[in-house]
Amino acid sequence: MPPSTTRSDIEVVNLSKIFGSGEDAVRALDDVSLTIPENEFFTLLGPSGCGKTTLLRMIAGFEQPTSGKINLGGSDIADLPPNKRPVNTVFQSYALFPHMTVAQNIGFALKMLGKPKTEIDETVSRMLKLVKMEPMANRKPAQISGGQQQRVALARALAPRPRVLLLDEPLSALDLKLRKEMQVELKRLQAETGITFIFVTHDQEEALTMSDRIAVMSTGKVLQVGPPREIYNHPAERFVADFIGDTNFISAQVDRANGRSATVRLPSGAALDAGLPEGLSPREGENVTLVVRPEHAKLAADGALKGTVENAVYFGTDTHFHIRLDTGDLFILRSQNSAMPAGLPEMGDPVAIAIPQGAVQVVRG
Amino acid sequence: MGKRNFSVASLPGFATIAMITFVFLYLPILTLVIYSFNEAPSMARWEGFSLRWYEAALNNTQVQDVSIRSLVIAFWAASLASILATMAALATTRSERRFPGQTMVYALINQPLMVPEIVTGVALLIFFAMIKVSTGYQGLGYLIAAHTAFCIPFAYLPIRARLETMDLTLERAAADLYATPMQAFRHVTLPLLVPGVIAGFMLAFVTSLDTVVITEFIKSAGQDTLPTYMLGQLRRVITPEMNAISTLFLLLSLIAVTVFFLLSRKKT
Numbered sequence: 001m002p003p004s005t006t007r008s009d010i011e012v013v014n015l016s017k018i019f020g021s022g023e024d025a026v027r028a029l030d031d032v033s034l035t036i037p038e039n040e041f042f043t044l045l046g047p048s049g050c051g052k053t054t055l056l057r058m059i060a061g062f063e064q065p066t067s068g069k070i071n072l073g074g075s076d077i078a079d080l081p082p083n084k085r086p087v088n089t090v091f092q093s094y095a096l097f098p099h100m101t102v103a104q105n106i107g108f109a110l111k112m113l114g115k116p117k118t119e120i121d122e123t124v125s126r127m128l129k130l131v132k133m134e135p136m137a138n139r140k141p142a143q144i145s146g147g148q149q150q151r152v153a154l155a156r157a158l159a160p161r162p163r164v165l166l167l168d169e170p171l172s173a174l175d176l177k178l179r180k181e182m183q184v185e186l187k188r189l190q191a192e193t194g195i196t197f198i199f200v201t202h203d204q205e206e207a208l209t210m211s212d213r214i215a216v217m218s219t220g221k222v223l224q225v226g227p228p229r230e231i232y233n234h235p236a237e238r239f240v241a242d243f244i245g246d247t248n249f250i251s252a253q254v255d256r257a258n259g260r261s262a263t264v265r266l267p268s269g270a271a272l273d274a275g276l277p278e279g280l281s282p283r284e285g286e287n288v289t290l291v292v293r294p295e296h297a298k299l300a301a302d303g304a305l306k307g308t309v310e311n312a313v314y315f316g317t318d319t320h321f322h323i324r325l326d327t328g329d330l331f332i333l334r335s336q337n338s339a340m341p342a343g344l345p346e347m348g349d350p351v352a353i354a355i356p357q358g359a360v361q362v363v364r365g
Numbered sequence: 366m367g368k369r370n371f372s373v374a375s376l377p378g379f380a381t382i383a384m385i386t387f388v389f390l391y392l393p394i395l396t397l398v399i400y401s402f403n404e405a406p407s408m409a410r411w412e413g414f415s416l417r418w419y420e421a422a423l424n425n426t427q428v429q430d431v432s433i434r435s436l437v438i439a440f441w442a443a444s445l446a447s448i449l450a451t452m453a454a455l456a457t458t459r460s461e462r463r464f465p466g467q468t469m470v471y472a473l474i475n476q477p478l479m480v481p482e483i484v485t486g487v488a489l490l491i492f493f494a495m496i497k498v499s500t501g502y503q504g505l506g507y508l509i510a511a512h513t514a515f516c517i518p519f520a521y522l523p524i525r526a527r528l529e530t531m532d533l534t535l536e537r538a539a540a541d542l543y544a545t546p547m548q549a550f551r552h553v554t555l556p557l558l559v560p561g562v563i564a565g566f567m568l569a570f571v572t573s574l575d576t577v578v579i580t581e582f583i584k585s586a587g588q589d590t591l592p593t594y595m596l597g598q599l600r601r602v603i604t605p606e607m608n609a610i611s612t613l614f615l616l617l618s619l620i621a622v623t624v625f626f627l628l629s630r631k632k633t
Contacts, residue, residue, distance in 0.1 A: 060541060061540075061541075062537055062541075081540065082537070082540040082541050083540045083541070083542075083543045083544055083545055087541075088541055088542065089538070089541045091534055091537075091538060093532070093534055095532065095534040095535050095537070095538035096538075097535060097538070097539075097552075097553055098535075098557070099556045099557060108539070108542050108544075108552070109542035109543050111552075112539075112542060112543045112544040112545075112548050112552075113543050156542065157541075157542075160542070160543065
C-alpha cells in the first residue's frame with residue numbers, strides 16, 4: 001500500500017513483451033533492463049511504436065510481461081494487479097471520472113483504500129492547493145478546460161502518495177503555451193513531492209527540458225540512457241542523434257582510437273578529435289559516422305570542412321546555412337545573429353566550416 | 366451558386382414518398398384517437414365530442430383488472446430482464462479474452478428476436494404445463510418468466526451499446542487508484558451505466574406491455590393482460606370504448622418511450 005519508508009527504486013530486469021504468437025508475433029519490448037533510482041524524473045523517449053507505452057503499462061500492471069522482472073524497492077511486482085501496486089498513472093486522456101466532481105476524483109484513491117473522511121478531505125484540499133485548483137473543487141470534469149483537467153489528473157494520481165508516478169504523454173493534448181507551462185509545473189511537482197516520475201513522451205524537447213535522465217527507445221529496445229546533456233552532446237547511436245535535435249552526419253576514417261576518444265580523418269584530409277560511445281573500439285582505417293550539431297559548427301576563414309552556401313534561412317535569433325560540402329554531402333550550420341550582420345556569406349559563396357574541440361561524436365550504425 | 370453536396374431530399378418524388386409514408390403510418394392511429402372522443406356508440410358516424418367512452422373504460426372493473434395485471438407483469442419482467450441483461454452485457458463486453466463460444470452466447474441472448482414468437486409460445490405452453498402438473502403452482506410467475514425471457518434482448522441492446530462506448534481507460538484508472546474489481550464496478554462502471562440500464566428497462570417494459578402471442582398461449586384462466594383482453598373484446602363487438610383504451614395505452618407507451626429517449630440522450 002502506498003505510504004512507505006523503504007526505498008522505491010524501480011528495477012526492470014530483462015523485460016520482454018510479445019503480442020500475438022507465431023508469425024504474427026510482435027516483440028513490443030525486447031529484453032529491456034533499466035534502473036530508475038528513487039526521486040528521479042526519468043523519461044522514456046521514442047517514436048510511436050517503440051515500446052515506451054508498453055513498458056509504462058507493465059509497470060502500472062495493465063500488461064503482463066512475457067518474461068522478465070519488475071522490482072520496486074527490491075520486491076517483484078510483476079504479478080500484482082494494478083490496484084495492489086503503489087504506482088499511479090496520469091493517463092494521456094486524463095481518464096477523469098465524468099460523474100464525479102474534481103474533489104471526488106482527487107479523493108477517489110483514498111476512498112478506495114478506506115481512509116477516514118477527515119483524512120480524505122484534508123488530502124483533497126492539500127492537493128487542490130498544490131495544483132492551484134481550489135476554486136474548481138465542485139465542478140465536473142466536463143466543466144473545466146483541458147489544462148485544468150490535466151492538473152486534476154495529476155492531483156488525483158498524487159493524492160495517495162504513490163511511490164512512483166507514471167505519466168503517459170500527459171501534455172500531448174495541450175496547446176503549445178499550456179504545454180510549456182505544464183512542463184515547468186510538472187518539474188515543480190516532482191521536486192515538491194519527491195516522488196519518482198516516469199514520463200513517457202515522443203517530444204524530444206519535453207524530454208530534454210524536464211528530465212534528470214532520459215532513456216531513448218526504438219523498436220522495443222533501450223538504445224541509450226543518460227542525462228539530457230549527455231544524450232544530446234554524446235549520442236551513442238545514429239538513431240539517437242537523429243531523433244534528438246538536428247544533426248549533421250559526416251563519414252570519416254579512424255586514425256587512432258583510445259578508450260572514449262578517437263582521432264578521425266575527414267575525406268579532405270583534416271584530422272579531428274571525436275568522442276567514442278561506450279563499448280565501441282573501431283580499428284585503424286575503419287569507416288565511421290560522425291555527428292556534428294548544427295549550432296556547434298562555426299563559419300571560419302579556415303576550417304576542416306569546405307563547401308558552398310546553397311541557401312541561407314533567416315530565423316530571427318539565428319540563421320541556418322545549408323552548405324553543400326565538396327564531398328557532395330549537405331551540412332546545416334546554425335549561426336546566431338548579431339545586431340550588426342556584416343560579412344555573412346550569401347548564396348553561392350564558398351565557405352569553410354570550423355568544428356571546435358568536443359563537438360564531434362562517433363555514433364554506431 | 367457553388368457545387369452542392371448530394372442530398373436524398375433533393376431527389377424527385379422524395380417529398381411525395383415521405384408524405385405517403387407518414388400518412389400510412391399515422392392516419393390510422395389518428396383516426397383511432399379522434400373516434401375515441403366520438404359521442405356515437407358505433408365507429409361509423411361522428412356525432413360530436415364526448416369523453417363518455419373514457420369514462421366507461423376507466424369505470425370498467427375488467428379493464429382496471431387487466432391493466433393492473435399488465436403493469437405488474439411488465440414491471441417485474443422489465444426489472445428481471447434489465448438485471449440479467451446487465452450481467453450478460455458485462456460478460457460479453459468486459460471479458461479479458463474472448464471466451465469460448467462468445468458469438469454463440471451472443472446469438473442465444475438475442476434468441477427471442479430470431480425465433481418466431483408463436484414457436485416460443487407453443488414451447489412454453491408445453492413446458493409450463495409440465496411444471497404446473499408437478500408443482501400445482503398457477504400464479505403469474507409463468508407470465509413473468511416468459512415475458513422476462515422475451516424482454517432480455519430489448520434490455521440487452523442499449524445496455525451493451527452503453528458499455529461498448531464507455532471509455533475503458535476509466536475502469537483502468539479506477540484499478541490504478543486502488544479500486545478492487547468490485548469497487549471499480551460499483552463506483553465507476555455502474556454509475557456511468559445507469560442511463561443505459563433505465564433505457565433498457567423502458568424498452569423491455571413497453572415490449573412486455575405489448576406482447577400478445579406468448580401471453581395468449583400461456584395465460585391461465587383469469588390471467589388476461591390488457592392486449593389479450595382487447596383482442597377478446599374485439600372478437601365480439603367493437604365499441605369506441607376500445608378506441609379510448611387504445612388511446613390511453615398509446616399515451617402510456619409514449620411516456621415510456623419519451624423517458625427512454627431523454628435518458629439515452631443524456632450525457633454523463
